[in-house]
Amino acid sequence: MPALNQSSLVLTQGDPAGIGPELTLKAWMRREEKDLPPFAALSDPVFLKSVAQSQGWDVPITAVEPAQISDIFPKALPVLPLHTSVSAQPGQPDAGAAASVVESIETAVELVRNGAASALVTNPIAKQVLYEAGFRHPGHTEFLAALASSGSEQTYHPVMMLWSEQLAVVPVTVHIPLADVPSALTTDLIVRTGRIVARELRERFGIANPRLALAGLNPHAGENRAMGSEDASIIVPAIDILRAEGIEATGPLPADTMFHARARSRYDAALAMYHDQALIPIKTIAFDEAVNVTLGLPFVRTSPDHGTAFDIAGQGIARPDSLIAAIKLAARLGAS
Known part of the structure; x- marks a missing residue:
């Protein structure tokens, strides 16, 4: 077992043709300005050096073992080398990089x-x-949950939370077509999600009595069934169960009035019923600073709240703000 290095974080490579390598380098260059904790990149040192050189960035890169991260971090970007070599052209994704x-x-x-x-x-x-390379998981989060469950007697139910200082939102249903949301949304799913969010807000974020606000599915939260029955038949029973378990849950609330500043002051996290209902408000309020946090896993995982941005990869213009926020939040939660 490697020597314990509890103050250090590890950053995955991401798609090497995207902006991830540039952001990792930029985050290290701003380590003192942003008071970042020690972290190491899991990548190919030769590849990262080539990315830095292509931008004219003076970033010393050192291959390390996990126990060396904290010592090396102040003077060089620590890299935990992969067995697989990496090569990529910015903005040109290639299935050959999947390994x-x-x-x-x-x-x-x-x-x-x-x-x-x-x-x-x-x-x-x-x-x-x-x-294209044969990956069989729906996405990043599901893959992490499968890895967490491997060799464990427990199966983990991951929950995606988008967090910022101004707002935290959780989509109960995530990457599915809007037409499929009503059939996918169940009382059990809402209750299970609410339990995980409340528990992690207590245990990781240090909120003694988390307040959850649940959005309605339909306009005006159904307007007493005049605009749909799901709010009354699915969401209200879930709220009743959560309250019976001692979780402070309110709703269902009309989604068009629950994200202004005064409304946000009344809850710690909002549970939205579908993807865009959650992501539109947080990306409007905190586009560059929001962090994707996976709840419900036995370890802390954060991620910047944006994609690979192939269209600007290699230009050196990608902003590292969200990655920096993800690093700082990971360190905060990892220390809890």
Whole structure:
């Protein structure tokens, strides 16, 4: 087992043709300005050096073992080398990079599970690229849940939360067509999600009595069934169950009036019934600072709240704000 290094984080590679490598380098360059905790990149040192050189960035890069991360971090970007070599052209995704992307994620999970790192931060991946290489998981989060469950007697139910200082939102249903949401939304799913959110807000975020606000599915939260019955028949029973368990849950609330500043002051996290109902408000309020946090796993995982941005990869213009926020939040939660 590697020596414990509880103050250090590991960053996965992400798709090497995207902006992840640039953001990792930029985050390290701003380590003092942003008071960042020690972190290491899981990648190919030669590849990262080539990315830095292509931008004219003076970033010393050192291959390390997990126990060396904290010592090396102040003077060089620590890299935990992958067995798979990496090569990529910015903005040109290639299924040939899938092996290194997957190895980076698997290694990061192994490091946090065995205590060699306190948390992991994932750079963006392109699911379609992985699918072309035979990847069989719906997405990043589901893959992490499968890795967490491997060798364990417990099956983990991951929950995606988008967090910022101004707002935290959780989509109860995530990456499914809008037409499928009513049939996928169940009282059990809402209750299970609410339990996980309340527990993690207490245990990781230090909120003694978390307040959950649940959005309605339909306009005006159904307007007493005049605009749909799901709010009364599915969401209200879920709220009753959560309240009976001692969780402070309110709703269903009309989604068009629950995200202004005064309304946000009345809850700690909003549970939205579908993807865009959650992501539109947080990306409007905190586009550059929001962090994707996976709840319900036995380790801390955060990620920047954006994708691979192939269209600007290699230009050196991608902003590292969300990755920096993800690193800082991972360190905070990993220390809890």
